[in-house]
Amino acid sequence: MPEQSPFDLAEGDPFGPHNLPYGVFSTADAPDRRRLGVRYGDRVLDLSALPSALPAAIHPHAELLAAPTLNPLLAAGRPVWQQIRAAVRTAVTDPAHRDEVAPLFHPLAEVTLHLPFEVADYVDFYASEHHATNVGRIFRPDAAALTPNWKHLPIGYHGRAGTVVASGTPVVRPQGQRKAPADEAPAFGPSLRLDIEAEVGFVVGTPSTLHRPVPQAAFRDHVFGVCLLNDWSARDIQAWEYVPLGPFLGKSFATSVSAWITPLDALDAARTAPPARDVPLLPYLDDTDAEPGGIDLRIEVRINGETVSRPPFSAMYWTAAQQLAHMTVNGASLRTGDLFASGTVSGPDPDQLGCLLELTQGKGPYLQDGDEVTLTAWAPGPDGARIGLGEVTGRILPAV
Structure with a gap:
């Protein structure tokens, strides 16, 4: 039985394209490398790699997405938040980008999740x-x-x-x-x-x-x-x-x-x-x-x-x-x-x-x-x- 595409979500999945929450994860092959991710269904989209897949839409924010914590993105302000959110939604919904984006997904069950931001107060x-x-x-x-x-x-x-x-x-x-x-x-x-x-x-x-x-x-x-x-x-x-x-x-x-x-x-x-x-x-x-x-x-x-x-x-x-x-x-x-x-x-x-x-x-x-x-x-x-x-x-x- 072929593996289900990361783009094909179960009906009613509460982590679909209208949601797109942000987190920080690491993988078993690189446990010390923390990366920003967005949850999509039961997968995690690696945001640090997204600028290479969608250079026109998201490359200006590559440095923010390469950080090991959400804080630089948090500090960037609402216009940037909206631009990145729009680019992520395009990445997971536009069939034209599937070949480039599909390799950037990780199964949620196979990653380690971390505190997503450094708490100030x-x-x-x-x-x-x-x-x-x-x-x-x-x-x-x-x-x-x-x-x-x-x-x-x-x-x-x-x-x-x-x-x-x-x-x-x-x-x-x-x-x-x-x-x-x-x-x-x-x-x-x-x-x-x-x-x-x-x-x-x-x-x-x-x-x-x-x-x-x-x-x-x-x-x-x-x-x-x-x-x-x-x-x-x-x-x-x-x-x-x-x-x-x-x-x-x-x-x-x-x-x-x-x-x-x-x-x-x-x-x-x-x-x-x-x-x-x-x-x-x-x-x-x-x-x-x-x-x-x-x-x-x-x-x-x-x-x-x-x-x-x-x-x-x-x-x-x-x-x-x-x-x-x-x-x-x-x-x-x-x-x-x-x-x-x-x-x-x-x-x-x-x-x-x-x-x-x-x-x-x-x-x-x-x-x-x-x-x-x-x-x-x-x-x-x-x-x-x-x-x-x-x-x-x-x-x-x-x-x-």
């Missing part, structure tokens, strides 16, 4: 009203679920860029201080309440100038693309340390991201209006007259192969454009490779909760050693197509 938000309300009720049963500032600004914290890892990287159970309310003193040891947080990450390409806030209208000029993200959380360490300055060691031990970054342009058909706001917003956050800032992403959370939740990203109260505007409104600058995340994605229904804290009402069970967590997602695309986001998988290893 990492910020995590708290943008789901459903999640914030559920957590507030668990931790503050006798007080208002939402803090007074929650509907006035996107709450966030700065995480640790150095512990952002690619999908498939094992997660070692963290150790730290923990203290239950009934304990007389804190104890030290492995976290007993290790949790997940199903989130969506946004990757910054074009940097900004210090002291120059980035308005919502400039969101597409600075943000390159989207990925799934799991912000692993040690709830017992977090509960003891977070007052008064917020998350620290309970979060900083690992954050997993997809090996594939989906360009924003691939999600145009999935744009949707965010939920109605019932509190007036200050001008820099007001998106009343802006293009729809929500994204209709359908996320699925699986633990050891069993689906435990399907959180809808369209339910998020704060949009990524608002988060970017708030993150820079004080004059803080963006850097190429900045990563900011949505916070836990949760919906209104019991099967739409994005973490075990919510799913179990804080009672557990939480993650055990050996458990494997996988996040997947898709969005509606043009002409009935589905746009798949690269999965995020991590297996829990015992504390060391």
